[in-house]
Amino acid sequence: MLNSGAVKGGNSTTTFKHQRIRNLPVGAATITDGFWSPKLEVLRNVTAHDVLNKFESDGALRNFDFVSEGKGGYHSGEPWFDGLIYETIRGISDILAVRRDEALDRRVDAIIEKVARAQRAVGDGYINTYTLLDRPNQRWGDNGGNLRWQHDVYNAGCLVEAGVHHYKATGKTTLLVVAVRFANHMSELMGPPPKRNIVPAHSLPEEALLKLHQLAVDEPELAGAMNVPFEAQAYLELVTFWIGNRGRFEDRPAWGEYAQDHKPVLEQDEAVGHAVRATLLYTGLTALHLATGQENYLETAKKLWDNIAYRKSHISGGVGAVHEEEKFGRDYELPDNGYLETCAAVGMGYFSWNLFLATGEGRYIDALENIVYNILLAGRSMNGHKYFYENPLVSNGGHNRWEWHSCPCCPPMIVKMLPELSAFIYACDEGGAFVNLYIEGEAGMEIGGMGVKLAQRTAYPWDGSVDLSVSPEREARFQVRLRIPGWCGKHVIRVNGEAAEYRVDNGYAVLERQWTPGDVIRLELDMPVDLIEAHPNVTTHANKVAIKRGPMLYCLESMDNERYAIKRGMAQYTRESLNKGKGLKRQLPERPAFETEFVKDFFDGAVIVRTQDADNDELLAIPYPYWNNRSRGAMNIWLQYEKPSGLEGWENRLYRKVPAGPDGSN
Numbered sequence: 001m002l003n004s005g006a007v008k009g010g011n012s013t014t015t016f017k018h019q020r021i022r023n024l025p026v027g028a029a030t031i032t033d034g035f036w037s038p039k040l041e042v043l044r045n046v047t048a049h050d051v052l053n054k055f056e057s058d059g060a061l062r063n064f065d066f067v068s069e070g071k072g073g074y075h076s077g078e079p080w081f082d083g084l085i086y087e088t089i090r091g092i093s094d095i096l097a098v099r100r101d102e103a104l105d106r107r108v109d110a111i112i113e114k115v116a117r118a119q120r121a122v123g124d125g126y127i128n129t130y131t132l133l134d135r136p137n138q139r140w141g142d143n144g145g146n147l148r149w150q151h152d153v154y155n156a157g158c159l160v161e162a163g164v165h166h167y168k169a170t171g172k173t174t175l176l177v178v179a180v181r182f183a184n185h186m187s188e189l190m191g192p193p194p195k196r197n198i199v200p201a202h203s204l205p206e207e208a209l210l211k212l213h214q215l216a217v218d219e220p221e222l223a224g225a226m227n228v229p230f231e232a233q234a235y236l237e238l239v240t241f242w243i244g245n246r247g248r249f250e251d252r253p254a255w256g257e258y259a260q261d262h263k264p265v266l267e268q269d270e271a272v273g274h275a276v277r278a279t280l281l282y283t284g285l286t287a288l289h290l291a292t293g294q295e296n297y298l299e300t301a302k303k304l305w306d307n308i309a310y311r312k313s314h315i316s317g318g319v320g321a322v323h324e325e326e327k328f329g330r331d332y333e334l335p336d337n338g339y340l341e342t343c344a345a346v347g348m349g350y351f352s353w354n355l356f357l358a359t360g361e362g363r364y365i366d367a368l369e370n371i372v373y374n375i376l377l378a379g380r381s382m383n384g385h386k387y388f389y390e391n392p393l394v395s396n397g398g399h400n401r402w403e404w405h406s407c408p409c410c411p412p413m414i415v416k417m418l419p420e421l422s423a424f425i426y427a428c429d430e431g432g433a434f435v436n437l438y439i440e441g442e443a444g445m446e447i448g449g450m451g452v453k454l455a456q457r458t459a460y461p462w463d464g465s466v467d468l469s470v471s472p473e474r475e476a477r478f479q480v481r482l483r484i485p486g487w488c489g490k491h492v493i494r495v496n497g498e499a500a501e502y503r504v505d506n507g508y509a510v511l512e513r514q515w516t517p518g519d520v521i522r523l524e525l526d527m528p529v530d531l532i533e534a535h536p537n538v539t540t541h542a543n544k545v546a547i548k549r550g551p552m553l554y555c556l557e558s559m560d561n562e563r564y565a566i567k568r569g570m571a572q573y574t575r576e577s578l579n580k581g582k583g584l585k586r587q588l589p590e591r592p593a594f595e596t597e598f599v600k601d602f603f604d605g606a607v608i609v610r611t612q613d614a615d616n617d618e619l620l621a622i623p624y625p626y627w628n629n630r631s632r633g634a635m636n637i638w639l640q641y642e643k644p645s646g647l648e649g650w651e652n653r654l655y656r657k658v659p660a661g662p663d664g665s666n
Contacts (some may be wrong), residue, residue, distance in 0.1 A: 362507020
């Protein structure tokens with residue numbers, strides 16, 4: 001197993017004691033490609049400031065001033081707004097870990113001072129502005145309160161996670177002190193008798209407290225620097241209690257399936273209830289395995305992930321099909337207009353990442369990649385200041401990104417995950433390196449006590465060619481593991497121009513050899529246009545297919561494919577070749593032919609796909625995350641395609657390729 005070591009400033013990543021795979025710090029890998037670099041600059045320069053500006057306009061920051069002044073006042077926004085502010089700070093901390101930004105740093109410092117001043121005014125470590133201002137005698141849901149609504153524990157978890165990330169990214173303890181005081185307050189209050197049976201009604205605090213636990217293990221000397229108790233074991237015991245006491249209702253309300261509180265966690269094998277709460281609980285459950293090494297936590301987490309991945313995930317990676325209670329549906333209940341909250345997909349992404357750290361299996365990165373490219377990107381407009389709460393796979397024109405929302409929980413989740421992208425690209429263990437995502441840039445890591453530099457050159461996701469230079473400090477033997485994505489049917493690997501010897505294990509091509517500085521691996525991933533069908537049990541997708549190319553899902557937009565699209569946009573169709581009023585509900589021929597084109601000025605560049613429907617009318621498909629950026633029109637993913645499919649060959653699959661094209665294959 002791998003031990004972690006925190007680095008003061010510039011490393012906001014936590015590495016737990018019992019990880020099988022070692023993650024790299026945020027910022028250890030640079031990103032220099034033409035796909036992600038412009039989007040990350042928009043995050044830094046537009047989105048981060050936009051989210052803070054809008055919370056400020058909502059009065060969410062003023063709530064802390066009311067508390068610190070001690071004169072009462074009204075609470076602005078929903079009860080969980082404190083948590084959303086902390087989540088935004090966590091994400092900005094990761095932005096700062098990649099590259100210093102004085103303007104963002106000053107803004108965050110000013111907010112932290114407001115939070116710290118409010119906590120000092122309260123006096124005992126507790127800080128939740130909604131409860132303090134709106135129902136001051138109902139902490140933790142007491143005296144007729146409602147903990148599920150008040151979000152006391154959830155907000156505390158967001159604060160703790162932000163405190164850890166901010167300290168590790170900047171070296172400042174200003175927010176960490178606030179977080180530790182609140183964590184100590186909860187540790188003294190919650191737990192087995194005589195302590196109180198209080199568990200999070202909205203998960204996230206589980207993993208957050210485990211990050212604090214690991215920081216206390218790594219840097220116990222911080223107790224003196226902060227002048228507060230800093231006890232790793234107390235935080236671990238609190239999370240163990242939270243996980244263990246779900247489904248046990250002595251002296252507390254039962255939150256039911258909605259909050260995954262219907263039975264003990266280790267007895268759960270189906271994902272139910274509120275999808276954001278669920279995926280964040282499962283993320284924390286996996287992190288508890290990473291922190292303790294206990295296999296029962298991992299086995300339960302894997303069962304729950306399998307249930308979601310192979311029964312309850314949409315083709316885009318979105319989860320949470322049902323609008324009512326924002327919850328998972330039944331197995332195979334995956335309607336085109338499913339709810340698919342951005343936050344739930346981000347939670348599933350973190351769950352998948354933690355399972356990769358526990359197992360080294362590529363299928364978890366397959367899921368993460370799908371979410372990152374098709375939901376995380378769709379959740380924010382290309383200009384950086386409009387957002388999707390829901391991500392359905394069909395729209396009649398009434399679903400559009402909003403400038404802001406009465407429940408703006410999704411923008412902070414986008415701000416959290418996007419800056420961590422660099423930490424997902426590579427990983428390592430004592431035997432070698434993992435290349436998880438194909439993104440141009442460089443990274444350094446340590447393998448067997450020796451520094452190794454990896455550098456990618458690629459136009460992925462638009463092109464499947466990847467050049468990876470491998471430069472150890474000296475000639476040495478170790479493994480380089482290249483993920484072969486689940487969508488890829490054919491691939492070729494060469495080293496220094498010659499065919500490479502390798503084996504495939506857990507979704508990775510494993511190249512083990514004596515590496516010399518400057519060796520170059522060429523990976524060619526075949527990237528045709530594929531038609532994807534859903535499991536026959538998904539009745540809403542019967543005789544339908546979707547278009548994918550590489551990791552990218554495609555869709556039809558009305559501005560390119562309806563009558564009024566003549567001479568507009570990229571679709572230069574004549575009236576005779578247009579769709580004759582069929583809209584976006586199109587039938588594909590048995591063997592459609594596809595043409596692809598990289599359009600340099602389609603935002604920051606993208607590959608579009610052209611084909612013809614069964615009536616020889618033109619169709620133009622664009623990458624799904626780019627939709628609703630040019631117009632407020634209709635959109636559709638699933639196309640009619642008469643090809644019956646049996647129930648064979650669907651083990652551990654929810655979607656698969658179908659034959660297409662002149663040669664009958666994708």
